[in-house]
Amino acid sequence: xxxxxxxxxxxxxxxxxxxxxxxxxxxxxxxxxxxxxxxxxxxxxxxxxxxxxxxxxxxxxxxxxxxxxxxxxxxxxxxxxxxxxxxxxxxxxxxxxxxxxxxxxxxxxxxxxxxxxxxxxxxxxxxxxxxxxxxxxxxxxxxxxxxxxxxxxxxxxxxxxxxxxxxxxxxxxxxxxxxxxxxxxxxxxxxxxxxxxxxxxxxxxxxxxxxxxxxxxxxxxxxxxxxxxxxxxxxxxxxxxxxxxxxxxxxxxxxxxxxxxxxxxxxxxxxxxxxxxxxxxxxxxxxxxxxxxxxxxxxxxxxxxxxxxxxxxxxxxxxxxxxxxxxxxxxxxxxxxxxxxxxxxxxxxxxxxxxxxxxxxxxxxxxxxxxxxxxxxxxxxxxxxxxxxxxxxxxxxxxxxxxxxxxxxxxxxxxxxxxxxxxxxxxxxxxxxxxxxxxxxxxxxxxxxxxxxxxxxxxxxxxxxxxxxxxxxxxxxxxxxxxxxxxxxxxxxxxxxxxxxxxxxxxxxxxxxxxxxxxxxxxxxxxxxxxxxxxxxxxxxxxxxxxxxxxxxxxxxxxxxxxxxxxxxxxxxxxxxxxxxxxxxxxxxxxxxxxxxxxxxxxxxxxxxxxxxxxxxxxxxxxxxxxxxxxxxxxxxxxxxxxxxxxxxxxxxxxxxxxxxxxxxxxxxxxxxxxxxxxxxxxxxxxxxxxxxxx
Amino acid sequence: xxxxxxxxxxxxxxxxxxxxxxxxxxxxxxxxxxxxxxxxxxxxxxxxxxxxxxxxxxxxxxxxxxxxxxxxxxxxxxxxxxxxxxxxxxxxxxxxxxxxxxxxxxxxxxxxxxxxxxxxxxxxxxxxxxxxxxxxxxxxxxxxxxxxxxxxxxxxxxxxxxxxxxxxxxxxxxxx
Numbered sequence: 037x038x039x040x041x042x043x044x045x046x047x048x049x050x051x052x053x054x055x056x057x058x059x060x061x062x063x064x065x066x067x068x069x070x071x072x073x074x075x076x077x078x079x080x081x082x083x084x085x086x087x088x089x090x091x092x093x094x095x096x097x098x099x100x101x102x103x104x105x106x107x108x109x110x111x112x113x114x115x116x117x118x119x120x121x122x123x124x125x126x127x128x129x130x131x132x133x134x135x136x137x138x139x140x141x142x143x144x145x146x147x148x149x150x151x152x153x154x155x156x157x158x159x160x161x162x163x164x165x166x167x168x169x170x171x172x173x174x175x176x177x178x179x180x181x182x183x184x185x186x187x188x189x190x191x192x193x194x195x196x197x198x199x200x201x202x203x204x205x206x207x208x209x210x211x212x213x214x215x216x217x218x219x220x221x222x223x224x225x226x227x228x229x230x231x232x233x234x235x236x237x238x239x240x241x242x243x244x245x246x247x248x249x250x251x252x253x254x255x256x257x258x259x260x261x262x263x264x265x266x267x268x269x270x271x272x273x274x275x276x277x278x279x280x281x282x283x284x285x286x287x288x289x290x291x292x293x294x295x296x297x298x299x300x301x302x303x304x305x306x307x308x309x310x311x312x313x314x315x316x317x318x319x320x321x322x323x324x325x326x327x328x329x330x331x332x333x334x335x336x337x338x339x340x341x342x343x344x345x346x347x348x349x350x351x352x353x354x355x356x357x358x359x360x361x362x363x364x365x366x367x368x369x370x371x372x373x374x375x376x377x378x379x380x381x382x383x384x385x386x387x388x389x390x391x392x393x394x395x396x397x398x399x400x401x402x403x404x405x406x407x408x409x410x411x412x413x414x415x416x417x418x419x420x421x422x423x424x425x426x427x428x429x430x431x432x433x434x435x436x437x438x439x440x441x442x443x444x445x446x447x448x449x450x451x452x453x454x455x456x457x458x459x460x461x462x463x464x465x466x467x468x469x470x471x472x473x474x475x476x477x478x479x480x481x482x483x484x485x486x487x488x489x490x491x492x493x494x495x496x497x498x499x500x501x502x503x504x505x506x507x508x509x510x511x512x513x514x515x516x517x518x519x520x521x522x523x524x525x526x527x528x529x530x531x532x533x534x535x536x537x538x539x540x541x542x543x544x545x546x547x548x549x550x551x552x553x554x555x556x557x558x559x560x561x562x563x564x565x566x567x568x569x570x571x572x573x574x575x576x577x578x579x580x581x582x583x584x585x586x587x588x589x590x591x592x593x594x595x596x597x598x599x600x601x602x603x604x605x606x607x608x609x610x611x612x613x614x615x616x617x618x619x620x621x622x623x624x625x626x627x628x629x630x631x632x633x634x635x636x637x638x639x640x641x642x643x644x645x646x647x648x649x650x651x652x653x654x655x656x657x658x659x660x661x662x663x664x665x666x667x668x669x670x671x672x673x674x675x676x677x678x679x680x681x682x683x684x685x686x687x688x689x690x691x692x693x694x695x696x697x698x699x700x701x702x703x704x705x706x707x708x709x710x711x712x713x714x715x716x717x718x719x720x721x722x723x724x725x726x727x728x729x730x731x
Numbered sequence: 732x733x734x735x736x737x738x739x740x741x742x743x744x745x746x747x748x749x750x751x752x753x754x755x756x757x758x759x760x761x762x763x764x765x766x767x768x769x770x771x772x773x774x775x776x777x778x779x780x781x782x783x784x785x786x787x788x789x790x791x792x793x794x795x796x797x798x799x800x801x802x803x804x805x806x807x808x809x810x811x812x813x814x815x816x817x818x819x820x821x822x823x824x825x826x827x828x829x830x831x832x833x834x835x836x837x838x839x840x841x842x843x844x845x846x847x848x849x850x851x852x853x854x855x856x857x858x859x860x861x862x863x864x865x866x867x868x869x870x871x872x873x874x875x876x877x878x879x880x881x882x883x884x885x886x887x888x889x890x891x892x893x894x895x896x897x898x899x900x901x902x903x904x905x906x907x
Contacts, residue, residue: 109876112750114743114856118880189753189789 058232058239065231066224073223077216085209092131092180093173096200099129100184104196107137111145111186111194119146126150126198133157133179134199137186145194157199170195178202241276245283258291340398345660345689347391352689352711353616355384359714360623388711396457397527397543399692400550406693407451407554411578414446414505417455418478425463433472436463440480440507448505448575454551455575459507461544462571466511474512474568481506482577504558504574515565524561525549548573602629602718606725609635609652611643611669612687613662617710621656621687624714629721640664644672647679654724656708656717659688659699667702674703683724687712743857744850745779748835751848752788752809754877758831758870766791767806769832771798771823772813805830812836812846820844828869842885847871851882858882 055063103126110118119137123146126132134157136147149156157179170183180200186193241262248262262280271277358381361369369377399405418440429436440446448455459478466476482503516524520531527546552559552573563569608625612618618636625634635650637643640661647655655673659666666686673679683705688695691709699707706720748768766788770776780795787793796807801819804810804826812823812834820838824845827834834847841849842862847869849860864886866873878884 109750109754109874109880112753113747113859113877113880115858115880188750191753191786193750 056239057242058235061235061238062228062231065227065235069224069227070220073220077220081209081212081216084212085205088205088208089175092200092202092205093182096131096180096182096198097173097184099126099132100182100196100198103135103198104184104186107146107196108186108188108193111137111139112188114139114145116146120148122146123148131200131204132198133201136197137194138197139194140192158197175202178206238276241272241280245276245280249283252287258287258294261287336398340395344391344395344691348388348689348691348710349614349617351384351388351391353620355381355388355711356617356620356714358384360620360627363627363714365627393543393547397547397550400547400554405550405554407454408693409449409451409555411447412450412452412455414448414480414507414575415440417452417459418480418507421456421459421463422478424460425467428464429467429476432467432470434467434470435475436467437475437477439477446480446505447578449578450555450557450575451551454555458548458551458573459509461548462509462573465544466509466513466569466571470511470513470568476512477508477510479508479510481508503577505577506572506574508570508572510568510570512568515567515569516561516563517565521561521563602632602722602725604631604725606632606653607635607650608632608654608656608721609637609643609646609650610656610687611637611640611661611666612656612658613638614658617658617687621717624717628714628718640666640669644669644676644679647673647682648676651678652682654705654721655682655684656687656721657684657704659686659690659695667699670702670704685717685720685724687717739779740852740857741776742779744837745776745783747850747857747859748780748809748811749783749786749788749793751833751835751877754874755833755866756872756874757808757833763806763808764791765794766808767794767796768809768811769796769798769804769807770811770813771801771804772816775813775837776811801826804832807832809833809835812838812841814838820846824865828865831870833866833869833871842883847873853882860885862886 052060052063103122106125107119107122110116110122123135123137126135126148127150130150132150133153134147134149136158137145139145147158170185173183174181178201180198180202182198182200184196184198186196245262248260252258252260261284271280358377361377362374362381396405418438422436422438426436463476463478470476482505516531523529523531525545527543529542549559552575555575557573557575559571559573561569561571606629608629610618610621612621618638622634622636625632635646635652637646640657641664643655643657646652657666657669661669664672666688670684673682673684684703686699686704686707687710688699688707689710696707696709705724708716708720752766752768768780768783770780774797783793784795798804798807798810801822804823807827807830810823810827810832812820813836816823817838824834826832834841835850836846836848837850837852838844838846842860842865845862845865847862847865849862851858851860859881860883861873861878861881862885863873863878867886
């Protein structure tokens with residue numbers, strides 16, 4: 037198709053193309069019948085016209101001949117009257133509009149004009165022809181011109197001219213055409229009726245098909261069928277019937293497929309539902325298991341926290357009063373008492389150590405151990421640890437050698453407390469298991485010249501990019517036999533040392549390994565029976581750019597020492613429900629802060645009242661109080677304008693790192709864990725009061 | 732009518748003579764090869780009769796003959812009687828009747844005197860009277876179509892023509 041849209045043939049063709057099939061059939065039928073009728077009627081009418089014309093000519097010729105004969109003597113004897121009379125006989129024929137007689141020389145001799153003709157019909161035709169040459173009949177506008185010779189005895193004497201009106205002929209033609217048109221219209225009407233009737237036979241099944249197809253498409257109801265035409269809905273045996281049957285079969289197949297698909301999808305849906313139910317059930321189970329595990333874990337944590345608290349509180353009293361006894365100036369102990377007191381203190385510290393180790397292991401295993409790594413000077417940590425171990429080593433006549441001074445790169449990334457703990461473990465082990473008179477050497481190097489492959493255990497996430505600083509503790513002990521070496525890191529396995537009389541829990545190495553791993557370091561050992569053992573730990577090195585300011589803290593000894601007195605007259609408030617602890621602190625204040633006075637309250641509520649009325653300079657507060665706890669009490673102190681600026685120091689048996697952090701976050705000026713050391717408490721008080729004075 | 736204007740009177744009369752021959756029937760016996768037109772008395776036609784010789788009548792060639800003696804009438808078919816032969820009119824008519832000759836003249840009262848066709852001038856037109864009895868007596872039959880054109884027809888028993896004859900005789904004086 038060319039894109040000539042305005043062309044009438046194209047638009048007519050498109051119009052016909054878009055017609056409904058029924059109207060298409062009707063239009064076709066009408067077109068065909070019209071063509072047939074026109075082809076029939078036009079020759080008939082034309083032929084009839086021709087015949088009528090011929091007949092008229094014949095008649096007029098005859099008439100002309102008669103008149104010519106009758107008028108011949110008049111012409112011959114030049115009698116115009118007689119001639120005119122003869123011509124007037126033509127008035128009987130109404131078709132004649134006029135006539136005239138001409139002599140041989142062309143002169144008009146007589147003429148006749150029919151009444152009502154008006155204009156002379158011969159006007160402009162004077163002297164048309166001579167008598168000899170009459171010419172052929174001529175049809176002119178609505179007129180017939182005819183000529184006949186006038187003869188007397190075979191001799192021409194003139195001519196007769198005749199004009200006939202063709203009006204009647206035209207009327208005849210019109211009548212014929214009218215009849216033809218009437219017949220045509222009638223035939224057309226009949227053809228139209230027939231076409232409609234017959235077209236229904238053809239178009240109805242097609243329409244039914246189209247309707248069914250459209251309905252199926254819109255409603256997706258594949259159970260529909262195209263109905264047949266005629267009686268009983270039988271499908272005709274023609275092409276359209278075949279089409280209908282095929283269409284219905286197609287629908288049937290589609291319906292069947294659709295049904296199968298639906299079945300399949302339903303089955304699938306059911307399966308999905310079942311699987312989903314199973315999945316959600318198992319998810320529920322998992323969730324419950326997780327919840328149970330969480331509950332168990334929480335119970336364990338709570339147990340640990342409680343154990344920590346419950347074990348430390350009595351230890352606090354034991355160690356505290358032992359210290360007080362040693363420090364008492366007014367009632368000096370005897371040397372024997374001092375010796376016993378020394379044993380009590382030592383045993384107490386050992387017990388505390390054991391408790392701490394067990395708790396540490398439990399916390400590590402439960403994942404509750406948190407570290408705060410920082411850049412540390414290895415030399416300082418080593419010196420500190422050696423200092424702490426020196427007393428014990430001295431008891432055993434073991435020489436401690438510090439060989440770390442050679443190395444310039446001595447900063448590692450580690451948790452200070454935990455690194456110290458790990459190193460102390462190694463040193464105390466070395467000291468404990470060395471033969472008397474032996475030597476324990478601490479050396480330090482980078483791992484560049486040591487693959488540390490023998491028995492090395494490394495942390496899960498070792499920082500390889502910066503390299504490790506290796507700390508080595510070498511002893512001159514009996515060494516560890518090879519078969520026992522693989523059990524070295526098993527908890528509570530002392531490798532037969534249980535009977536040796538050497539103190540130990542058997543978990544020191546385990547804790548050390550775990551701590552090192554948590555600090556992203558490695559740990560390992562090598563040992564030869566009879567020569568000694570070397571334990572090493574590697575820790576991530578700190579690059580030169582990361583060097584931090586040197587740590588300022590100093591080593592804190594366990595050994596009781598005389599207190600530095602707290603100068604100034606202060607009012608202090610201690611809120612504590614445990615009478616032993618209360619008594620301990622009261623003694624401390626009595627001995628070391630002689631000018632200050634201390635108030636006490638056994639509950640938070642009471643403490644708040646006292647704080648409001650007495651306006652103490654500082655408050656020491658237990659966290660774990662009956663009723664209102666320390667955090668809540670602090671919050672209330674802070675909301676009251678009268679007590680808002682009083683520094684509050686937390687004193688708690690809960691030494692867990694997260695708990696300490698929580699306390700510092702809540703706004704305590706300091707957090708002192710029980711069993712507290714006197715120095716610690718005094719330092720905290722001093723710091724808090726100094727801050728206050730400075731304000 | 733103007734046919735007398737352009738054409739000479741006797742030329743028209745010659746044409747009339749010629750035409751009369753076509754509306755009259757002669758007895759079948761004694762037919763000759765030629766149709767003989769005779770003129771007796773003077774010759775008023777001059778050469779006007781000459782063209783007639785070339786156009787045949789009833790398939791017969793026309794021969795124009797001048798007569799001086801009435802005894803010669805028997806060889807004529809048509810005879811024009813000139814006024815100069817008026818004195819011998821009875822003899823001429825007698826001979827003509829016997830010889831079946833059609834007599835024509837432009838003499839006043841010719842038909843009343845026993846002539847067959849008399850030419851008259853009227854309203855500047857040439858007309859004619861016919862005496863059917865004289866023609867019948869001579870064994871000639873005049874066509875009814877010719878009769879219908881005649882001014883007067885005598886001899887068929889009608890008597891109302893006498894008055895009209897007076898008019899015709901009145902015009903006779905004008906003739907040269």
